[in-house]
Amino acid sequence: MGLSASMWTSVSGLLTHGQKMNVVGNNIANVSTLGFKSQRMDFNDYLYRGIGTTSGTNQIGAGAGVYAILGDFSQGSLETTNSATDLAIDGNGFFQVRKPNSEQMYYSRAGDFYFNKSRELQNPEGYLLQGWKVNNEKKLTFNNGATNLGNASLSKSAYVGSGTPTDIVLDSWNIVPQQTTNVTFTMGLTNDGKGDRTTSSTSPMTALFDLWDGKSTPPIADTAYATQSSIDVYDEGGGTHTMTVYYDQVDASKTDSTGNTIYNIKGLPAGYTMYEYLVTIPPSQDNRSFGGTGYNEATNTWTTEPTKFYNDPTAGTNKNAGVLMSGVMIFNASGQLVNQTAYTYGATESPAANNQVAVDPSAKSSWQPTKVSSNGLPVFSANFTGQPLANSVSETMSSGGGTPVSQVQNYITELDFGLKSLGTPTWTNSTSLADLAVQTPTPPATTPFVDYSNVPIMSNGQRQEYASVANTTSYTVQNRTQDGYASGTLSNVSIDNSGVVHGVYSNGKTLPLYQIALYDFQNHQGLYREGGNLFSATNDSGEPRLGVAGDNGFGTTRAYNIEQSNVDMTTEFVQMISTQRGFQANSKGITTVDTMLETVIGMKR
Structure with a gap:
């Protein structure tokens, strides 16, 4: 050399x-x-x-x-912006974007997105951001007996959307109405001295139910109950209706002025408190009917015409028009709700398909243990719009002679007081509200919706109504919610730290529309730099791992922020x-x- x-x-x-x-x-x-x-x-x-x-x-x-030329994939600083669709990933992960007019996917940390004229969320080069679409349609099903929710609380998934990630596109500026499928009340006990306002010597657990009269205005007097709670609910067309739940304490025992026992409810543990509740709507908004037979869906006709709950041309208004559900709640000595019963009209009847429940709503025996949703909650049907076979949870219909199906299942509403059924509920020694006055008491049970006790035979047949003056514990509603809404127009968009794109609508509703998908790789050094702030996967990078922001090692998304370059000028000089x-x-x-x-x-x- x-x-x-x-x-x-x-x-x-x-x-x-x-x-x-x-x-x-x-x-x-x-x-x-x-x-x-x-x-x-x-x-x-x-x-x-x-x-x-x-x-x-x-x-x-x-x-x-x-x-080697190695990439530094450390976090860049976040810059605040004024755009809700500017996004930064605070932590691990990449956005996935699709090249226009192709199926080629790329990955990027640059989050300068905006909605184009087609309402697609894109970056400045036209690449479309990918995410899961959220299904906001709510549909309840009846518990078929196989559901067992267990004793542990269910963990909530970080995934809001479902299916395969797709382009994030606002399909419409409007949302259709959503009928109410769930009404929730959060309860508490206070010492307000109201006590048992209405009682009955023969059936104290149905005193409010017995007192209700849909023919009267108002159907029940203000002095008849300890407290009440109202909430606006929505039918399938977005119409608003006021639902009111009345509550009254049921004293475990009563004596007259001479000390003689009027009644004594056995089987209720010491210190426990019982309340009757009554779920109602204004009788004039009750479009249920009963007794109709042979409904023909094609012609919308009946072999036997139904009788209306409210203002029937022949029978007039039924006493129980406007009543949707009745039952009792049991609170333990600490004021916690530990049990509940629930009765609705004709719940255990078995009419033939295309026939309505035929029993008279004014009879207490017609109000039976209701069905339970797949969420473990008791349900009722308000039937605000008069659907032909949606008056009772037991009605079915058959189209063209096919297998009977439940139409009412599309119109049921859950009542959530905070208890869920562990499997299929049973009401011990109770086939209807009428049984609550005559059945032998049963011991306390641990399964929700099973009576703690039934009323024994009373010493006399006199019904008594009075206002208690005792300083007793009373029930109050601390919060109430429902999930229905009217139609609305999109007014704004927001994105949370989980990557969920929410639409804010003129009806005051905020709905999740999409959830942004994040991706990460085992070997960042194997990514191919495409230019334009884009990376593509290679054999060396490995297949991308899919996830959502804030879960399983992925960073969170920050709206109104964009990630800057991680270049350190001092180091580079x-x-x-x-x-x-x-x-x-x-x-x-x-x-x-x-x-x-x-x-x-x-x-x-």
Whole structure:
């Protein structure tokens, strides 16, 4: 080997330092690029050649080469913006975007998204952000007996959307009405001295039910109950209706002025408190009917015409028009709700398909243990719009002679006081509200919706109504919610830390529309840089791992923020200086070898 080999050693140094300056320059050029991840270049000693020495064979280095160019995928700083669709990932993960007019997917940390004229969420290059669509349609089903919710609270999934991630597109600026499918009341006990306002010597657990009269205005007097709670609910067309639940304490025992026992409810543990509740709507809004037979869906006609609950042309208004559900609640000595019963009209009847329940709603025996939803909650049907076979949870219909199906299942509403059924509920020794006055008491049970007790035979048949003056514990409603709403127009969009895109509507409702999908890779160094703030997957990067923001190692999404470049200017300038010095040193090696070669050439003179 001659001196020329030494020159090429220095040339390799010049080339590698020149390449490194490209990397440093690219980092500095992208110091303001959104979501940019900087790079660094590592050198290695390139090649060695063997030479003979007095001590044997040794090696002399032949220069340097580019060993690796590694990406720095650390978090960039977040910059606040004024756009709700500007998004930053605080932590691990990438957005997935689809190239327009293709199925090619790319990954990016740049979150400068906006809705285009087609209401698609895109970046400035037209790439479409991917996420799961959220189904806001609510449909209840009856518990078929197989559901067992267990004793432990259910864990809530971080996934709001479902299916396969797709383009995030606001299909419509409007939302259709959602009928109410769930009404929830949060309860508490207070010492307000109201006590048992209405009672009955023969059936104290149905005193409010017995007192209700849909023919009267109002159907029940203000002095008849301890408290009440009203909430607006919605039918399938978005119409608003006021639902009112009345509550009154049921004293465990009563005595008259001479000390004689009027009644005594046995089986109720010491310190426990019982309340009767009555779920109602204004009788004039009750469009249920009963007794109709042979409904023909094609012609919307009956073989036998139904009788209306309210203002029937022949029968007038039924006494129980407006009553949707009745039952009792049991509170333990600490004021916690521990049990509940629930009765609705004709719940255990078995009319033939296309026939309505025929029993008279004014009879207490017609109000029977209701069905339970697949969520473990008791249900009722208000039938605000007069659906032909949605008056009782037991009615079915058959289209064209096919298998009977439940139409009412599309119109039922859950009542949630905070208890869920553990499997299929049973009401011990109770087939209807009428049985509560005559059945033998049963011991306390642990399954919700099973009576703690039934009323024993009373000492007389006189019904008594009075206002208690005792300073007793009373029930109050602390909060109430329902899930229905009227139609509305989109007025705004918001995105939360879980990547859920919410639509804010003119009806005051905020609904989840999409959930942004996040992706991550086992080997970030294997990602291919496409330019335009995009990466693509390779065999080296491995298949992308799919998830949602804030779950399973993924970072959270931050609206009104964009991630800046993670380039550190101080580091880059230091690298620039050291690279420059390295380049200068190698160039000096070349000029030195050149001088040595000139000396060799000059020897011939």
